[in-house]
Every structure is written in structure tokens, then in C-alpha cells.
Amino acid sequence: MxxxxxxxxxxxxxxxxxxxxxxxxxxxxxxxxxxxxxxxxxxENGGVGSSTWKNYIPLAIIIGLISVTTIILSFRDSQLGNFAISTTMSYFMIGFFLVFAGFKLIGLKGFAEGYSTYDLLARRIFAYGYVYPFIELFFGLVMILNPTSKSLLLAEILVMSFSGLGVAIKLRKKEKFQCACLGTILKVPLTKITVVEDFGMAVLALVMLLIVT
Ligand SMILES: [Zn+2]
Structure with missing residues (x-):
């Protein structure tokens, strides 16, 4: 319809x-x-929809910083003798959720408008685009307190795979457009990388759920 x-x-x-x-x-x-x-x-305004490697530099820097932080924190944990793979995974996920929520919140209106063009729920209910960054923020903050909460991990799996599904469906239609994942300041094209991002988080949460269960 x-x-x-x-x-x-x-x-x-x-x-x-x-x-x-x-x-x-x-x-x-x-x-x-x-x-x-x-x-x-x-x-026409300089290839926002095009996917040259330069469009991915901001994303690469952000993911790189989160990864380096994760490695350093895990190294410290192993020095202290309490390294655990689930803790390492939670460091990465906390970083991802907080940073990605932050970028969306900087340009909340622009994010909501962009997200409403491709997300399955935001297409129908525009307000969901305004709520979504706060869900990511919530995931990040609760994970600091309780990284192995089963209900939290389950919620993350559901929300992130649902978000990834919307992107995947759009990509199948071979339409080129801008990804709202990093808000509107950073122009990231919506490509397979966005799907990997969303499903990647869902997979990480799933693996953690299996580890802690
Ligand atoms: Zn009008």
C-alpha cells in the first residue's frame, strides 16, 4: 500500500x-x-547519494575509535585478571550505541525525516524517528550498568534487526539515498555497510545472549 x-x-x-x-x-x-x-x-549537490570511499571516512574513524577503546579497556581487564569476552563485546556495543545515538540527537529533526523515508515503522509512524535515537541511547546507558541483562540483549536483537530489515528492503530496490545512521551532519550513503551495522549489532547481542545463557 x-x-x-x-x-x-x-x-x-x-x-x-x-x-x-x-x-x-x-x-x-x-x-x-x-x-x-x-x-x-x-x-547534483556533490554526490551525497554516491558511494565513493571518501563518504566512509567519518564512519571508519568513529568505528576505529570505538574499536581502539574496546581493545585498550580489554587489555586493562586482562592485566587485572578479569578479562571476559562478553565484557569486551559490551564495551564495543556501549560505544556504538552512545556515539551513534549522539550523532542522531545532534540533528534530531533531520534524522527523523531521513529515517521516515526508509525505516519500516518510521515510514508509518513519523514520531518513531524522534524516539529511535533515545532507544539507542537507552541501550548504551543500560549496558554500562548491566551488560549481560537478557531482556536488554533481547530488546537489542529485536530493534536492531528490525532497523536492518528496513535498510535491506530499501537496498533491494536499488535506490540510492542517504543513510541517517550518523544523523545529517555526516553524509553517509545508505549501502550494505548500513545493513551490516544494524545486523552486526543484532548478531553481537545474540552472541552475548548465548554466552551469558
Ligand atoms: Zn503541508
Missing amino acids: EIYTCPMHLEVRQDKAGNCPKCGGMKLVPLDSLKAKVVSKNN
Whole structure:
């Protein structure tokens, strides 16, 4: 079923065409057609939708820093004689959730708009785009306190694989557009890497769940 939105008011979501209830005048357009327009405009402005290796530098630096921190903390743990693989995994996941939530929160409106064009739930319920960064923040913070909580790990598996599913479906349609994973300041193209990111977190949480069970 087609979803319709107003080009000026992206928070408007309807399942049939008509006029925008916010501004009254504007004709609602299919959400998918709107996104295509946004992307082609971005491409003209210097290739936001293109996936050259340079687009991945910010992502590589961020993941690199989280990885280095994880290694150093784990080394300290092994020096103290309390190294555990689940703890090491939790360091990486805490870093990932907090940093990725942070970037989304910096440009929360832009993230919500971007996310609402491809996430399965945010496409229907625009407000979910505003809630999602706080879910990641919550995951990161609770993991500091209780990294092996089974209900937390289960929630992470569900949320991250659901998020990855939305990206995977978009990618199958071979549409090029911008990933909202690092908010709007950093232009990351939506590619297989985004799927790996989401499913990667789900897999890490699943492995941890199996280890602690
Ligand atoms: Zn409108």
C-alpha cells in the first residue's frame, strides 16, 4: 500500500492522496516518489547519494575509535585478571550505541525525516524517528550498568534487526539515498555497510545472549 506525505510537512502520513491537513493547499505525494527527488537533488549537490570511499571516512574513524577503546579497556581487564569476552563485546556495543545515538540527537529533526523515508515503522509512524535515537541511547546507558541483562540483549536483537530489515528492503530496490545512521551532519550513503551495522549489532547481542545463557 502506498504511503502519502506532504513535501513541506514530512510528518504527515496518509494512506490515500489528497490535500495536506497542515497547510491545506499542498497536494500529498507518494512517500517513495518524494525520496527519489530528495536523492537526485542531493546527487547534483556533490554526490551525497554516491558511494565513493571518501563518504566512509567519518564512519571508519568513529568505528576505529570505538574499536581502539574496546581493545585498550580489554587489555586493562586482562592485566587485572578479569578479562571476559562478553565484557569486551559490551564495551564495543556501549560505544556504538552512545556515539551513534549522539550523532542522531545532534540533528534530531533531520534524522527523523531521513529515517521516515526508509525505516519500516518510521515510514508509518513519523514520531518513531524522534524516539529511535533515545532507544539507542537507552541501550548504551543500560549496558554500562548491566551488560549481560537478557531482556536488554533481547530488546537489542529485536530493534536492531528490525532497523536492518528496513535498510535491506530499501537496498533491494536499488535506490540510492542517504543513510541517517550518523544523523545529517555526516553524509553517509545508505549501502550494505548500513545493513551490516544494524545486523552486526543484532548478531553481537545474540552472541552475548548465548554466552551469558
Ligand atoms: Zn503541508
